[in-house]
Amino acid sequence: MPFVPHTPEEVREMLAVIGVDSVEDLFAEITNSMRPQSFDIPEGLSEMEVLAKLEGMAAKNATDSASFLGAGFYDHYIPAAVDALTMRGEFYTAYTPYQPEASQGTLQAIFEYQTAVCRLMDMDCANASVYDGGTALYEAVMMAVRKTKRRKVVLSEALNPIYRVMLDSYITNLNLELVCVPHKNGRTDIEGLKAAIDDKTAAVLVQNPNFFGSVNDFTDLFNAAREQKAVSIISSYPVLQTLLKTPGQMGADVAVAEGQSLGLPLSFGGPYLGIMTCTKKMVRQMPGRIVGRTQDTEGRTGYVLTLQAREQHIRRQKATSNICSNQSLCALRALVHMCALGEMGMRRAARLSIERAHLCAEKLTAIPGVEMLTDGPFGNEFAVTLPVNAYEVIARLSDRGFIPGFPLGRYYEGLENGLLLACTEKTSEEHIGILAEMMKGALK
Structure with a gap:
């Protein structure tokens, strides 16, 4: 049974105080074109059927991709x-x-x-x-x-x-x-x-x-x-x-x-x-x-x-x-x-993240046409410029299970060839090497 907190009499009393004749009058200013035409709600399913449906939907997500995305949100190891x-x-x-x-x-x-x-x-x-x-x-x-x-x-x-x-x-x-x-x-x-x-x-x-x-x-x-x-x-x-x-x-x-x-x-x-x-x-x-x-x-x-x-x-x-x-x-x-890692563990995670990012930058800038956008010190994230639009490279590599980074052109005019990459302690040297080889092939 659906729970309706107010009786019809109580609804009439509230409408009278407001000064309208019906609940429909409350929404009179909303035109028909702006109202839902159909909620298109499917028939109910059993618990077993719902679980199977949701698991099937979740399985469509690419959860095994190697990702170099950062831009403020990072894939660190969680104890x-x-x-x-x-x-x-x-x-x-x-x-x-x-x-x-x-x-x-x-x-x-x-x-x-x-x-x-x-x-x-x-x-x-x-x-x-x-x-x-x-x-x-x-x-x-x-x-x-x-x-x-x-x-x-x-x-x-x-x-x-x-x-x-x-x-x-x-x-x-x-x-x-x-x-x-x-x-x-x-x-x-x-x-x-x-x-x-x-x-x-x-x-x-x-x-x-x-x-x-x-x-x-x-x-x-x-x-x-x-x-x-x-x-x-x-x-x-x-x-x-x-x-x-x-x-x-x-x-x-x-x-x-x-x-x-x-x-x-x-x-x-x-x-x-x-x-x-x-x-x-x-x-x-x-x-x-x-x-x-x-x-x-x-x-x-x-x-x-x-x-x-x-x-x-x-x-x-x-x-x-x-x-x-x-x-x-x-x-x-x-x-x-923070308590599980302690000061030494947090420092180690930070140091590994920075080391992997510097290794990644070294590998990528060895590819003809790939250059660092910035000079000077950087942490676990860095930006490079590519000889082609960054979206093209992202599309090519993402289809092969590697998300190479964040396209800077999304927010910065003139940096359509810019790519922002991040590494954490979870970024393996093997993945960095594979990314460099795939990037080299994508830029040919």
Whole structure:
């Protein structure tokens, strides 16, 4: 039996209050051409039949391809302990811990996660309630706008273009000015960013490594921003943070990241985790939830939600954000992943990823017509230019079980021959060798 919560009499009462005669009148403004003509719902199936149908559909996915895709999302190895621990019922069904006395385990897990990412980024404070890397970047911008009372945002074109599209969408009606400083052959134009910062700038946004894989030290840029009282925001790659100069060491005010690379499978795009950290002076602008550790009246350690500046807790116009979904399960996976690997394991994964990327770059640039787009240091990702359109090469190699990378022409005009490749510790030397041979054949 379908569940209908309202009786016909209750429906009539509600319609009378609204001032319409029927439910159909509520949708009168929607023309017939815009209404569904048919839902085309198939007949019901048994559990066995549904399972067989879904397994057949899933089998059509190419799950055994060798992939060199990155562009912000990476196929790192996830220890078996991550699934084993985070799939426990105590965690798997947990939602927002509104009652701390009944949620000490969840609160402690979030507190430990905050501690871990603060150590990773070398920052003072962290939260655990941002959807993904792009959302975290937008929220960081709004932190800067509230802090400075300014409306101008300077960002690098070498920032992940997916994040830039998200940022454009979020601020469409917020009367903010975005100043995008072009990249220089895949390098972040630090001097151009400095020149764009003035006394009207709320924030400067950069990424390390940038979208093209290029590694930078933004210390001087952040110093220049500080002189103009602008907020410095950096988007980082968590795995490589174990080897690179940290946001804290560079002097960033807010450091964000996509947490997918820490124990979260690619899973067709989510759910993911937006890592968000900041300095103590910015903490009161941070959205979402922050867990604090305290003591009860008997001196026992306890965990509570603190600085909950959300619309559920304070007047809407004073809320820092209307983030409502709780990402603590994804945050827990990141925490277990970091703990399972430990500092040495994370460094080893980062080092292997970088070594494989440099080997791959060496093999590919030995092919006539293939050149590095960028010069200077890079991490586990790099961009090359090909003598033909990158889409052509991707089509040829994908049909043979190799996804050679991301076509830069999708977001960057003039880079139609550009290809972005990423390696992780899972990328074998054998696959790199095969890719080079296949690329050589595809370019003949």
